Amino acid sequence: MDTAPAVRARGITKCFGDVVALDGVDLDVAPGQIHGLVGPNGAGKTTLLGLLLGLAVADEGELEILGALVGRALAAPGGVAGFVDGPGLYPALTARQNLAALAALRGVGTAGIDDVLAEVGLTDVAGDRVRGFSLGMRQRLGLAAALLTKPRLLVLDEPANGLDPAGKKHVHGVLTRLANDGATVVLSSHRMDDLEALCSEVTILATGRVVFSGPLGKLAAENRELDYRIRTSDPEAARRVAAETSGIHDLNAAPDVLVVRAQVPALDELVARLVRDGIAVRELAPVVSPLEAAFLALTEQEVTR
Numbered sequence: 401m402d403t404a405p406a407v408r409a410r411g412i413t414k415c416f417g418d419v420v421a422l423d424g425v426d427l428d429v430a431p432g433q434i435h436g437l438v439g440p441n442g443a444g445k446t447t448l449l450g451l452l453l454g455l456a457v458a459d460e461g462e463l464e465i466l467g468a469l470v471g472r473a474l475a476a477p478g479g480v481a482g483f484v485d486g487p488g489l490y491p492a493l494t495a496r497q498n499l500a501a502l503a504a505l506r507g508v509g510t511a512g513i514d515d516v517l518a519e520v521g522l523t524d525v526a527g528d529r530v531r532g533f534s535l536g537m538r539q540r541l542g543l544a545a546a547l548l549t550k551p552r553l554l555v556l557d558e559p560a561n562g563l564d565p566a567g568k569k570h571v572h573g574v575l576t577r578l579a580n581d582g583a584t585v586v587l588s589s590h591r592m593d594d595l596e597a598l599c600s601e602v603t604i605l606a607t608g609r610v611v612f613s614g615p616l617g618k619l620a621a622e623n624r625e626l627d628y629r630i631r632t633s634d635p636e637a638a639r640r641v642a643a644e645t646s647g648i649h650d651l652n653a654a655p656d657v658l659v660v661r662a663q664v665p666a667l668d669e670l671v672a673r674l675v676r677d678g679i680a681v682r683e684l685a686p687v688v689s690p691l692e693a694a695f696l697a698l699t700e701q702e703v704t705r
């Protein structure tokens with residue numbers, strides 16, 4: 401397994417004319433991680449992923465990929481595969497022919513084609529022309545194309561775009577397996593639930609700047625108060641206990657469910673007291689996930705700054 405960071409970026413700046421797409425971005429991604437990039441439209445996610453894929457070069461800063469410093473010349477870093485702005489495919493060719501063409505271009509041989517088609521669940525349509533493929537099928541084929549080179553760093557821009565729930569589950573399974581085998585995945589998504597299901601760490605970008613980067617758990621622990629929905633065996637009694645617990649604000653949202661605003665330590669205390677009083681906690685969930693709450697708070701701050 402690799403020990404060097406899969407990605408180490410320091411002070412990366414990238415401009416398009418007057419537009420500052422990335423503004424002093426630092427990023428650390430350890431090997432074997434699935435790292436999510438999230439941010440509002442135009443935050444710089446695709447630009448950053450493009451730099452990792454060697455599709456563009458930073459104006460300033462230092463970028464190391466898989467332990468090697470990326471130079472100033474445009475070149476795909478070794479061991480890296482993926483796509484931004486949708487996978488580039490030939491519509492007139494079949495799925496298998498697309499992969500064969502890519503294998504020839506990259507000099508990797510065609511032996512792995514059936515395996516990667518099976519991996520993404522496209523074996524049955526391998527002989528069909530891509531022209532007739534749905535968006536989700538194209539995304540899967542793009543993933544298969546990236547897998548063909550057995551990348552140590554897989555870079556994907558919105559890989560779940562167009563996938564139905566089963567397709568998404570399948571792709572998540574593929575990415576998780578890859579990471580378990582030691583590969584690193586950096587992906588962008590607008591779906592907080594996908595990122596929470598898949599990623600160990602996330603980076604939140606806003607107007608080209610990193611406003612958070614780290615483990616998802618840190619967001620929950622560090623973040624300000626969140627709203628939590630708590631279903632119990634006795635909502636009336638639970639409400640009384642909540643009123644007596646400091647740091648808990650009852651939002652009085654519904655009669656049969658307790659919705660409170662609290663930080664994690666106060667919430668822990670409330671749960672302990674409920675249990676002590678013999679009130680069963682049947683469900684406890686944030687109304688808005690920690691990632692979504694942080695996303696809204698941190699990116700709103702940036703936008704209005």
Ligand SMILES: Nc1ncnc2c1ncn2[C@@H]1O[C@H](COP(=O)(O)OP(=O)(O)OP(=O)(O)O)[C@@H](O)[C@H]1O
Pocket residue numbers: 416419420421439440441442443444445446447448
């Ligand atoms: N080739 C380009 N030429 C000019 N401006 C560009 C180019 N690529 C990106 N930009 C600008 O850079 C900024 C960042 O764009 P980028 O596509 O990286 O954002 P994003 O976070 O991926 O957005 P989205 O969520 O909408 O895909 C935007 O203001 C965009 O208009």
